[in-house]
Structure formats: C-alpha cells, structure tokens
Amino acid sequence: xxxxxxxxxxxxxxxxxxxxxxxxxxxxxxxxxxxxxxxxxxxxxxxxxxxxxxxxxxxxxxxxxxxxxxxxxxxxxxxxxxxxxxxxxxxxxxxxxxxxxxxxxxxxxxxxxxxxxxxxxxxxxxxxxxxxxxxxxxxxxxxxxxxxxxxxxxxxxxxxxxxxxxxxxxxxxxxxxxxxxxxxxxxxxxxxxxxxxxxxxxxxxxxxxxxxxxxxxxxxxxxxxxxxxxxxxxxxxxxxxxxxxxxxxxxxxxxxxxxxxxxxxxxxxxxxxxxxxxxxxxxxxxxxxxxxxxxxxxxxxxxxxxxxxxxxxxxxxxxxxxxxxxxxxxxxxxxxxxxxxxx
Amino acid sequence: xxxxxxxxxxxxxxxxxxxxxxxxxxxxxxxxxxxxxxxxxxxxxxxxxxxxxxxxxxxxxxxxxxxxxxxxxxxxxxxxxxxxxxxxxxxxxxxxxxxxxxxxxxxxxxxxxxxxxxxxxxxxxxxxxxxxxxxxxxxxxxxxxxxxxxxxxxxxxxxxxxxxxxxxxxxxxxxxxxxxxxxxxxxxxxxxxxxxxxxxxxxxxxxxxxxxxxxxxxxxx
Ligand SMILES: Nc1ncnc2c1ncn2[C@@H]1O[C@H](COP(=O)(O)OP(=O)(O)O)[C@@H](O)[C@H]1O
Ligand SMILES: [Mg+2]
Numbered sequence: 074x075x076x077x078x079x080x081x082x083x084x085x086x087x088x089x090x091x092x093x094x095x096x097x098x099x100x101x102x103x104x105x106x107x108x109x110x111x112x113x114x115x116x117x118x119x120x121x122x123x124x125x126x127x128x129x130x131x132x133x134x135x136x137x138x139x140x141x142x143x144x145x146x147x148x149x150x151x152x153x154x155x156x157x158x159x160x161x162x163x164x165x166x167x168x169x170x171x172x173x174x175x176x177x178x179x180x181x182x183x184x185x186x187x188x189x190x191x192x193x194x195x196x197x198x199x200x201x202x203x204x205x206x207x208x209x210x211x212x213x214x215x216x217x218x219x220x221x222x223x224x225x226x227x228x229x230x231x232x233x234x235x236x237x238x239x240x241x242x243x244x245x246x247x248x249x250x251x252x253x254x255x256x257x258x259x260x261x262x263x264x265x266x267x268x269x270x271x272x273x274x275x276x277x278x279x280x281x282x283x284x285x286x287x288x289x290x291x292x293x294x295x296x297x298x299x300x301x302x303x304x305x306x307x308x309x310x311x312x313x314x315x316x317x318x319x320x321x322x323x324x325x326x327x328x329x330x331x332x333x334x335x336x337x338x339x340x341x342x343x344x345x346x347x348x349x350x351x352x353x354x355x356x357x358x359x360x361x362x363x364x365x366x367x368x369x370x371x372x373x374x375x376x377x378x379x380x381x382x383x384x385x386x387x388x389x390x391x392x393x394x395x396x397x398x399x400x401x402x403x404x405x406x407x408x409x410x411x412x413x414x415x416x
Numbered sequence: 417x418x419x420x421x422x423x424x425x426x427x428x429x430x431x432x433x434x435x436x437x438x439x440x441x442x443x444x445x446x447x448x449x450x451x452x453x454x455x456x457x458x459x460x461x462x463x464x465x466x467x468x469x470x471x472x473x474x475x476x477x478x479x480x481x482x483x484x485x486x487x488x489x490x491x492x493x494x495x496x497x498x499x500x501x502x503x504x505x506x507x508x509x510x511x512x513x514x515x516x517x518x519x520x521x522x523x524x525x526x527x528x529x530x531x532x533x534x535x536x537x538x539x540x541x542x543x544x545x546x547x548x549x550x551x552x553x554x555x556x557x558x559x560x561x562x563x564x565x566x567x568x569x570x571x572x573x574x575x576x577x578x579x580x581x582x583x584x585x586x587x588x589x590x591x592x593x594x595x596x597x598x599x600x601x602x603x604x605x606x607x608x609x610x611x612x613x614x615x616x617x618x619x620x621x622x623x624x625x626x627x628x629x630x631x632x633x634x635x636x637x
Binding site: 130132156158159160162163164166168171172173174175183184186187188215216217228231235241 | 534540550555559635636
C-alpha cells in the first residue's frame, strides 16, 4: 500500500533500572503506523504496552532506538522542540487525568492556553469540541460531577484541542462498562473518519481491537509477537501470544471432561461478520447429519453481525468430516483444523 | 471579673498587634516557603525537573531550621533582627524570627500538599507540551489549592503560637501582655483573658480556613 507513514519506531528498547536490577520493558521493537489508520496494540498486563505508547510522545525516553512522528525524530529533539512536537500528539488515559479543580470547558481550554491561544479564542474552540463529543450541556460541570464515559469524552475533546495528527489512547476504555466502552469506541472511530486523525489504541481486550482497529500489533513479554491486519490475525493467529488473547480463560475450559482428549479432531470456525452464526452451525448439523461438540465459543454481535470464533470437536467418521468441510466451504465460512495446543 | 478601661484598651491593642504580627509573618513566610516547597517537589527524584544536589541541600537546611526549638531560634536570631530593623523589640521586630522560624515548616507543608496532586494529571499536561513552569503554575498549584488552604490555616495557628512565645522576649501582642501581667505580676485573670483571646483567634482562623478549603474543593459532589 502506498499509505503515508506517520509513526515509525526503529529498534526500540526500554530498560528501567531498579533496586533489584534492570527491568526490560521493551526490546527490539520495530513498528510503522500509517496516517489515518486506527492501529491497535494489544497485550496482557505487563507486556509493555503503556511503555510503548509513552515512547511515542517521549513521556518515556527510549534506552535504545529511534522514534519518528510525522517525519520528526522525537528522540533527537531538545526539550523545547519536544514540547512543541507534543502539541501535535494528543493522548488519553485509562484514568482520564482531568484537572479536578477545573470545569469541563476549562479542561478543554487548558492545552490551548498552554500554547498561547488567548482565552476567548480558546473558549470558542472548546465549545466546538464539546459539540463534537456531545457534552455541550455539561460545559460547566466539574469532573467529579461527570460519569466515567463523560470524563473520557472531555479528555478526548481536550486531546483534540490543538488539532493533533495523532491520538494515543492508553487503555482508554478499560475503566468503563461495556456500553460506555462502545460509545467511546464509536466516538473514536468517528473522529478518525471525520478529522482524519491517526489513532493508536492500547488495550488488553480483543473486542476493542476487533471493533475499531484496522491493524494490530500483539505485544508479548516486551516483544512484538505478531503484527498485521486485524482480520488476518484474527483468522489465523500464528503465535501462542495471539491465541492467548483470542481465547482468554483457557485454564477453565481445559478442565472440561470432553476437552483435550487425544486423537480428537477439532475445527476452528471463524465468523468474520459476513455470516450469521447460529444458522450456520445448526444447519451444518442438520445438512451433514453429523453432531458436533462445541468446545469453545467466543462470539458476539457487532452491529447485527456475528464476529468471533468457535472450536468444535469433529465426529469420528471420515465422511461426516468431509461433509462438514464441504458445507463450510459452500457457506464461505473460514475454518481450519487445529490441534489441541491451540487452546 | 472587671477590668479598667485601660486594661480593656490594652487587650484590644494586644489583639490587634497579634493579628498584625501573625498576618504579616504568614504572608512573608509563604513568600519564602511556597517557592521552596514547590522547589522541593519539582527537584525531587520523581519530580518534573530532578535536581538531586539542590534537593538534598534544601532538605537538609530545612530540617536543621525545623529542628531548632522556636524559643531558642528566637533568641539566637536577635542579632539578625537588630541588624535588619535596628531593634529586636516590639511586634514588627518579632516578624523576623516568626518568618524564619515558620518558612521551613511551611515549605514542608506546601511540599506535601503538592505531592498529593495526581501524577496522572501532571503527565497529561506533559503530554500536551506543558513546560515545568506551566505545570507548576497551571496544574500543581491550582490542583493543590484546597490542601494548600488547609495548610495555611495550620500555618497561621502555629505562627500565632510562636508569636505568643515571643512575648517572653518583648515581642509585643497578647503574648507580652500575658508575660507582663500573668507571669511577672501574678495577675491570673489577665493571663486567662489573653489565653481566651488566643484560643478564640486560633478557632477563627481554623474554622475559616477549613470552611474555605471545603468550599473551593471541586472533587466532591
Ligand atoms: N517507571 C517504571 N519503572 C520500573 N519499571 C517499570 C516502569 N514502568 C513500567 N515498568 C515495568 O515495565 C513492564 C511493562 O510495563 P507497562 O508498559 O506498564 O505494561 P502494560 O501497560 O502492558 O501493562 C512491567 O514489568 C513494569 O513493571
Ligand atoms: Mg498499561
């Protein structure tokens, strides 16, 4: 693709030196993020996600490696130049980090006043931003009077105030309930589409990536385990790290009696939103005349479509298996045979 | 108990003098203590502009000054006061030791108030390109305002206590009245009245301070 690159990370390593020796938070990270995309970085807790995103605006200084944003090598700038560059990079946080003693509108004016915009101008711009995030009526509320979702909306408005090219989101929805999470994700998507801002989304939740990201990097134990288009990684996770994120809670299911029996053939069926889930499995059983045992299902409806994965145990009879495969092929459903170490 | 008109005048004068000393000393002590407190946080290990040598030096000096009992500091500082003002007697002269005695303690209180400010908010400001000075003026101080106000109420009452002690060395105000009449002339009633006035003043400052702090704090509700 001939897309313009907006963030590039080269050979990034970050070590923290502590009392009990060094902690390697990131090692040998290479990453390239295109202008206008929503890029996900997913990983388990402690994988180094926050450190990585904080290296993108140099809140954390890399131990080794280089960070480029919008053609500028951040890691080579002076403090003053860096402060200027940061105005073009918005950031939102899990805990919102609003000024608690300032109203919503004052919070949004804050970055504008920092960059020397006069108060009247700043307030005018803040009102526009309040409109974008749908909170015009709460402009004089203090953060303590707002819900979590509203606080994050104010934080988003604040991050957009200086018209950044990039918006970094560190677990921006992790403190929110599922419904609020969705509304914030939709808002981010809308901002991405309307304003063309590149968004980097850090999360430990696969559904956040599924919902809004075009590409994703899987961060595992300080390294990028896998990177690519979301659908591709979702269909065909190559690494154990990716599978762990796709199939959370593996320990629990491994105890199920039917599970993990040797010599059992299993199929992973992927629902990518093109096919409804229930009829496919029900019809497959009916049409093929072969019962299957559902070992695992992780699916949900997104905008009326089913997205997710299911693992079924195949019947022993060879001909039943080929009937099932033929049926899935005919339905254009993606599947693959898996061995029991996938879970 | 009944007091003559002169006595009542004396009480009034003493009260006003005490107010004058305390208010002036508090203002001047904050002029020194507030920037020092900010500097302690900013230059600290996890501060926004770490300066280890300065931080440690400042810490040691403040601790030394704080560990000197005020009454001793008061006497030890007489030559300094005389050098500055020409006299070491009276309420204006007492302001000098009051300021020097309370500024280090105010610095520590300011330090702890500012340390309470959520690190995430400071980080957010940094992510927006705020300079250290902007962070101090636009984030740390405004966010710490309620806590700083509580600190100021405590500072005022502490300085009031110090000013009464200064009465023993001719410091003026209610302290001097208590010493002159209560200690030297055994007029217990006069001493009790000055004591009651001091307690009343402490209460007023404390109540007003706490009330303001609660009113300006937007974190609740
Ligand atoms: N300031 C720090 N000092 C020391 N260790 C740190 C610091 N920040 C992060 N780490 C360590 O780096 C690793 C990655 O942390 P982090 O980036 O916060 O992970 P994540 O956001 O994926 O949960 C962890 O082991 C963490 O303890
Ligand atoms: Mg994190």
